[in-house]
Amino acid sequence: MSLEKHFCSSPWLHMRINSAGEYEVCRWADSKYINHEFNLAAKSPIEFFQKDMAAFRSDLLAGNNNPLCNRCHQMDQHRKPSGRLRQLLKVGVDQDNFDKTLKSSTYLDKFRSSSEAQGLTDLHPIDWQIDLGNYCNSACVFCDPVSSSKLATEFKKLKIIDSVPQKSWTQDPALVDKFIQSVCTLNNIQYMHFIGGETLITPAFKHIIKALISNGVSKSISLGFTTNLTVWDDELIELFKQFSQIHVGLSIESMDPINDYVRYPSQINQVKTILSRWLTVSEENNWLVQLRITPTCLTIDSLVTVYSYAYEHDLSVESCNFLSRPEFMRPSVLPQTIRDSILKSLESWIQTHSDRIKDNQIINTRDPNVAKQHIIQDAESYVNYLKNEPDESYRAPALVEYLKRLESNRGNSILDYLPQYEEFFRTSGY
């Protein structure tokens, strides 16, 4: 037991609705351990938050190492600002001075109340992640059918799955209305982050945005969303202007063509054009922009291209966690020789930007004033990861088998994008 290592304020602030409309205790939670007992159709989100998350809160107050928090603990281990550290900071708790800042927290009384009431709380969630479903025009190789309809169709065709996932909750107008009504009853909602699928083309997204505007909620909340840089919608841009603040998450893995292979079927030149449009419109409207990355064994080699772009444009770069699934796509699948080469490249990049390095870990990754330092810190976390994560190169044959199946349908070849990995792929069965 260790309060300092395991405690997190997130379950007093935040909850998630997944694409099936099921409630989850945290956006960063390890999906392997999530209990999907409750959903939007059967229970109000406030009731779930106040009562059904009580056991999770109690466990954290007890200082226990809850397996739901595995991903954050892995990030802490490699000094990547975890969801845990970021949620703690939002209530004034600083890991470097944990005891005193926790006891000074704006939420201390709420933690105390829960501690005396078996984890129950009278709070409402103020930070929501909303998964809109899997409606998507992309089929990223690291994604899954629950998050991409295009990939689901492809998986079914390739017989990787027997059937496509059930309809998302946003395809049920009654549930969408129930969700909007629930949001209007919240007494302190501050932030809502929407993900897809592709948010901008999911019909329910625009419907919800319009409802939040007509209900007046838009004036007091920050709206966040993640988009895949393949679509643009002028009407949505105008709607976003009616929110108190906008946080734009732009998904990209590399500035090189490998991005097209990984974020299939995107075209890097089109992606760069749309990226520029987002930067322009965000600057005009004072919106916060972040590049969202999901480094895999296929893209960690060109991560510096994203870092360089972000550094040049003063953007922070963020990944929610170190990729855990699919297991065979983790960067730790790369053999030592390739790891060493990537390490050299990352360390060299860090070295050339070393004037920006600070001793203190930056947790508030959304502060544009420290974007450059944060990029270096992110690069350092991948250096730590590549140096310390156990070797998983035994998963390489599964990776190659998977890529070959996708390529049989897509008519492309990983060797056209990563010729430097040819020996690795060949010895793994390519």
Add this chain to the structure above:
Amino acid sequence: MKNFSELLATDLQLDFELKLEPHHSPLSVQVWMNNNSIYNKLLDKSFTYAARLNLLGPIDLKISVQGKDYNLDNQSAVLIKTFKIDDFEILPNWTQLAIYDNDHNYTDPTTHLGFNGSWQYLIPEPFYQWKHKITGQGWLLTPA
């Protein structure tokens, strides 16, 4: 700490440290810490004060300089050399949050108190909440 109950049962305090030095000639100085006078005489040598403060209480430091005759002496001053809480150096980075009320209407941020008047630094909320805000740590959420 093993758990939250253990944390609640632990008494935690802030370490406060102040150091003043005379510049040129001694001046008459009075210092209050949370309205308690901790120094009240001529400052003819450096004065160091250390104390343990309530973790959640406000912090109100006031330094008053009096009796300086500008016709006889226009160089003397009191220098605030150290003002830190839990090893967090408040000066010089956050000098501008002090209120310097003096007989020359000098309002620029300073730790060089060369005029008759008072220099006051008020932290009206729990120190770590204040520190979170002034160091730009982003949102500090409060329950509804």
